[in-house]
Amino acid sequence: NAGVMQNPRHLVRRRGQEARLRCSPMKGHSHVYWYRQLPEEGLKFMVYLQKENIIDESGMPKERFSAEFPKEGPSILRIQQVVRGDSAAYFCASSPGLAADTQYFGPGTRLTVL
Amino acid sequence: DAKTTQPPSMDCAEGRAANLPCNHSTISGNEYVYWYRQIHSQGPQYIIHGLKNNETNEMASLIITEDRKSSTLILPHATLRDTAVYYCIVRAGGSQGNLIFGKGTKLSVKP
Numbered sequence: 001n002a003g004v005m006q007n008p009r010h011l012v013r014r015r016g017q018e019a020r021l022r023c024s025p026m027k028g029h030s031h032v033y034w035y036r037q038l039p040e041e042g043l044k045f046m047v048y049l050q051k052e053n054i055i056d057e058s059g060m061p062k063e064r065f066s067a068e069f070p071k072e073g074p075s076i077l078r079i080q081q082v083v084r085g086d087s088a089a090y091f092c093a094s095s096p097g098l099a100a101d102t103q104y105f106g107p108g109t110r111l112t113v114l
Numbered sequence: 115d116a117k118t119t120q121p122p123s124m125d126c127a128e129g130r131a132a133n134l135p136c137n138h139s140t141i142s143g144n145e146y147v148y149w150y151r152q153i154h155s156q157g158p159q160y161i162i163h164g165l166k167n168n169e170t171n172e173m174a175s176l177i178i179t180e181d182r183k184s185s186t187l188i189l190p191h192a193t194l195r196d197t198a199v200y201y202c203i204v205r206a207g208g209s210q211g212n213l214i215f216g217k218g219t220k221l222s223v224k225p
Contacts, residue, residue: 004157031210033212033213035212035213035215042215042216042217042218043152043158043213043215044215045212045213045214048210048211048212055210056211056212059212089155091157091158093158093213095210097210101207101208101210102148102160102163103160103213104160105150105157105158105159105160106157107156107157108155108156108157110155
């Protein structure tokens with residue numbers, strides 16, 4: 001049973017470019033969460049999605065960041081016009097939903113903005 | 115979700131038990147205690163969780179005090195690969211919301 005998959009594992013972008021991070025949840029999981037970890041800091045929640053719905057985006061920066069979890073395919077975290085401060089590790093977690101709510105994390109995508 | 119307090123760092127000798135404490139004095143009756151760890155810069159790894167009874171799985175044991183204001187994660191025979199940051203998180207049962215990570219405890223297992 002494959003775990004949470006994220007790709008790419010490493011992503012390098014120049015300032016002003018777009019970054020797209022993908023997350024495939026564990027089989028049978030319909031809830032996805034995105035977290036960001038800045039260098040030498042703890043993980044911070046960004047957004048929580050279910051299929052085709054954003055449930056909580058209270059941790060998302062107001063501009064340039066968006067997330068989706070379509071009916072088919074992986075969840076996407078999109079960062080437009082990246083800046084150096086976006087350099088971080090982005091982790092995705094998934095959970096089955098309802099009472100079984102333990103979140104399982106993927107290996108992360110390390111974004112470097114030059 | 116209730117706040118947790120953990121020591122910033124701990125050392126443990128290889129092969130010995132590692133006992134990691136966590137205080138959560140404002141925990142509510144329906145809140146669970148979760149433990150995760152992050153090895154170097156990998157994704158956080160779920161370890162164990164419990165409500166009020168002690169729990170054990172293949173990775174660790176979780177001891178929760180009777181008043182539920184504190185808990186201890188026990189790694190019975192620590193290895194060098196257990197060196198990581200360990201996070202204690204309190205979260206309402208059935209909650210689908212986000213996890214709130216504090217600074218955790220940096221456990222260093224030494225040979």
